[in-house]
Amino acid sequence: MSAAAILLDGKTVAGKVRGEVAARAAELTGRLGRQPGLAVVQVGEDPASSIYVRNKRKAAAEAGIASFAYDLPAVTIDSDLFALVERLNRDERVDGILVQFPLPKRLDATRVMDAIDPSKDVDGFHAVNTGLLAQKRPALRACTPHGVIRLAAEYGIALRGLRATVVGASNIVGRPMALELLLAGATVTVCHTGTRDVEAEVARAELVVAAVGKPHFIPGDWIRPGAAVFDVGINRDANGRMVGDVEYDRAVVRAGWITPVPGGLGPMTIAMLLSNTVEAASRRLEARRG
Ligand code: GUN
Numbered sequence: 001m002s003a004a005a006i007l008l009d010g011k012t013v014a015g016k017v018r019g020e021v022a023a024r025a026a027e028l029t030g031r032l033g034r035q036p037g038l039a040v041v042q043v044g045e046d047p048a049s050s051i052y053v054r055n056k057r058k059a060a061a062e063a064g065i066a067s068f069a070y071d072l073p074a075v076t077i078d079s080d081l082f083a084l085v086e087r088l089n090r091d092e093r094v095d096g097i098l099v100q101f102p103l104p105k106r107l108d109a110t111r112v113m114d115a116i117d118p119s120k121d122v123d124g125f126h127a128v129n130t131g132l133l134a135q136k137r138p139a140l141r142a143c144t145p146h147g148v149i150r151l152a153a154e155y156g157i158a159l160r161g162l163r164a165t166v167v168g169a170s171n172i173v174g175r176p177m178a179l180e181l182l183l184a185g186a187t188v189t190v191c192h193t194g195t196r197d198v199e200a201e202v203a204r205a206e207l208v209v210a211a212v213g214k215p216h217f218i219p220g221d222w223i224r225p226g227a228a229v230f231d232v233g234i235n236r237d238a239n240g241r242m243v244g245d246v247e248y249d250r251a252v253v254r255a256g257w258i259t260p261v262p263g264g265l266g267p268m269t270i271a272m273l274l275s276n277t278v279e280a281a282s283r284r285l286e287a288r289r290g
Contacts, residue, residue, distance in 0.1 A: 036064075037095050039070060056270055119140075130176060142180075165191060166190045220252070228255070231265070
């Protein structure tokens with residue numbers, strides 16, 4: 001007999017986080033004399049990015065965060081993008097800066113991450129914020145990994161001592177995810193292109209985070225019975241259907257908990273971005289007050 005997993009309902013938890021953010025934003029608006037501000041920059045017109053960016057701007061406005069939109073043409077050159085980032089670093093109305101990735105290939109994403117003031121780095125991608133997380137003193141934390149931690153907490157999944165496997169080692173999800181799980185006291189394995197036996201690493205994990213970006217990269221029957229499965233993937237399959245990195249239909253009958261795609265970490269990522277924006281506004285206010 002197989003029992004289906006508990007669904008980790010990112011949409012509902014994200015709604016709760018956004019409610020908390022709206023209350024903090026209202027309180028900060030009183031103290032700052034203006035709304036907390038989030039600048040979202042898009043370069044070019046990648047269709048998936050356009051959807052994400054629109055959702056981020058809309059969610060910010062709904063939470064009482066002032067949204068500043070910058071849409072630059074795909075032909076934008078480095079120096080123009082850096083000039084904008086510098087301007088936003090100095091703009092007192094702006095508490096958070098997000099430059100949507102992927103950038104057109106000519107542009108250097110690492111240099112863009114480096115250029116953002118770490119105190120406004122609401123993506124948590126800057127080396128300073130990643131380094132602080134690595135040293136167990138998190139400040140602004142990468143949104144998707146932080147969303148995994150919050151979602152686990154909401155469902156009472158205790159992370160301390162848990163055997164966790166992260167599949168994918170990117171700077172924006174896999175690596176900060178491993179650091180978040182380590183911070184939470186899990187025993188962490190990270191799989192990457194050099195990993196000899198990904199199946200074995202997944203099969204012994206009590207918690208799996210899939211952040212590969214390939215549809216159904218992880219077959220459902222790799223999942224250890226009862227495991228918690230967090231699927232970060234947002235992919236289109238051959239029929240144009242949105243699917244995750246995990247073969248959901250076969251994983252759901254083995255897992256103890258699982259995130260749906262869509263409706264799992266997508267909404268959580270946006271909610272944690274808003275949370276970072278009020279966090280950045282609050283920290284900047286405290287820093288000014290000394
Ligand atoms: N592209 C896909 N996810 C993200 C994200 O969380 N932040 C940014 N800036 N770009 C992304």
